Structure formats: structure tokens, C-alpha cells
Amino acid sequence: DIQMTQSPSTLSASVGDRVTITCRASQSISDWLAWYQLRPGKAPKLLIYKASTLEDGVPSRFSGSGSGTEFTLTISSLQPDDLATYFCQQYNSFLTFGQGTRLEIK
Amino acid sequence: QLQLQESGPGLVKPSETLSLTCSVSGGPIITSSHCWGWIRQAPGKELEWLGSMYFSGSTYYNPSLKSRVTTSVDTSNSQFSLRLTSVTAADTAVYYCVRGRNLQYLDSWGRGILVTVSS
Numbered sequence: 001d002i003q004m005t006q007s008p009s010t011l012s013a014s015v016g017d018r019v020t021i022t023c024r025a026s027q028s029i030s031d032w033l034a035w036y037q038l039r040p041g042k043a044p045k046l047l048i049y050k051a052s053t054l055e056d057g058v059p060s061r062f063s064g065s066g067s068g069t070e071f072t073l074t075i076s077s078l079q080p081d082d083l084a085t086y087f088c089q090q091y092n093s094f095l096t097f098g099q100g101t102r103l104e105i106k
Numbered sequence: 107q108l109q110l111q112e113s114g115p116g117l118v119k120p121s122e123t124l125s126l127t128c129s130v131s132g133g134p135i136i137t138s139s140h141c142w143g144w145i146r147q148a149p150g151k152e153l154e155w156l157g158s159m160y161f162s163g164s165t166y167y168n169p170s171l172k173s174r175v176t177t178s179v180d181t182s183n184s185q186f187s188l189r190l191t192s193v194t195a196a197d198t199a200v201y202y203c204v205r206g207r208n209l210q211y212l213d214s215w216g217r218g219i220l221v222t223v224s225s
Contacts, residue, residue: 034211095155
């Protein structure tokens with residue numbers, strides 16, 4: 001199994017801040033990585049796939065980077081609507097997820 | 107806009123079979139570039155992929171659950187289903203149905219349904 005480790009597990013930031021979440025894979029997954037947003041009471045939402053490709057309709061303040069074993073999700077200017085938990089997921093070998101990063105707005 | 111909606115019992119007894127259905131609307135269930143699957147999240151745990159299938163019937167299961175999981179698709183009713191046998195308290199979780207871009211990223215999710223395993 002490929003293990004995915006996210007950091008931090010919780011993040012508190014202010015509106016307008018630049019926020020970065022990291023995801024590390026236990027072995028190389030090339031760029032077979034996706035990021036999701038889970039907001040309370042809503043269906044999880046795909047943000048990014050293939051490490052850096054923005055899903056249609058996702059605001060451009062979200063971006064992804066990385067390859068191999070280390071990846072980042074960046075929110076360039078945090079908005080109140082971004083209060084959520086964020087997950088990474090590898091699809092190099094079946095599907096496994098990180099444990100999530102809960103983003104709180106100060 | 108594709109919509110997925112999970113349905114099924116919210117309470118299942120230990121050793122019994124958990125059965126859930128996902129209704130697909132707003133888009134076709136017959137598609138060669140997507141597969142249909144199930145994800146769950148137990149309390150305090152990360153998301154776990156259970157399995158995925160194509161409308162043709164090809165199935166792929168998480169090896170850790172393979173002996174207990176079965177998925178099926180009903181194209182005439184635009185639904186697909188999950189069966190998980192011999193459940194225990196460890197199977198208590200929110201279960202999500204999903205559409206995947208092949209066996210890759212998941213581009214549509216249902217809102218999830220909480221299933222509790224308890225006598």
C-alpha cells in the first residue's frame with residue numbers, strides 16, 4: 001500500500017493569507033495525485049488532479065505542485081468560503097488518501 | 107450537473123450485510139471513461155477506498171476488504187450498489203458514492219450517508 005501523509009493536521013489562518021498544505025507519499029507516485037475539499041454538510045469536491053491541473057470551476061486561488069513523493073496545495077489568498085478539510089489522494093496504485101488537514105479561519 | 111445520492115439503512119447489526127445504493131442523475135451512468143465507486147470515512151480515520159466498477163461490470167476492490175465487498179451497477183435505473191458482508195463496529199462510517207475518472211481521481215461525490223453498526 002502507498003501511504004499518504006499530510007501536514008499539518010490543523011491549520012489556522014486569516015482571510016487573505018497564503019496557505020500551504022503538504023502531502024508526502026511513501027513511494028514515488030509520479031504526478032498521480034489529487035486534492036479535495038470537504039466542507040461541512042456538502043459533498044466533497046475535486047480541486048486539483050494530476051498534481052497541478054485545476055478542475056473546471058475551481059477558483060484560481062487554488063494551485064497544486066510537486067511530483068514523485070512531495071506535493072503541495074496552495075491557497076494564494078484565503079477566503080471565508082475556504083473553511084474546510086482538505087485531502088490528498090494518490091492514484092498511482094489503486095487509491096489511498098491522506099488523513100486530512102482541517103483549515104480554520106482566524 | 108451530475109448528482110449522486112446515497113440511500114440505505116443507517117443502522118446495521120453486527121455480522122449482517124450492509125447494503126447501499128447510489129442514484130445517479132444529471133448525467134449518464136453508461137460511460138467508458140468513468141467508473142463508479144465507494145469511499146468511506148470511519149470516525150477519526152482517513153478516507154478509505156472500498157471499490158470501483160465500470161458499467162460493463164469490471165470491478166476493482168481494496169485488497170484489504172476484497173473478500174467482503176461486492177459492487178454492482180443497474181444501468182436501467184441509473185444506480186449502483188455496495189454490499190459489505192459480516193460487518194463489525196469497525197465498519198461504522200460515512201459512506202460516499204463517487205464517480206471516478208477511470209481508476210484515478212474522483213470528480214463527483216455524493217454527500218455521504220452515516221451507517222452505524224450496532225446491536
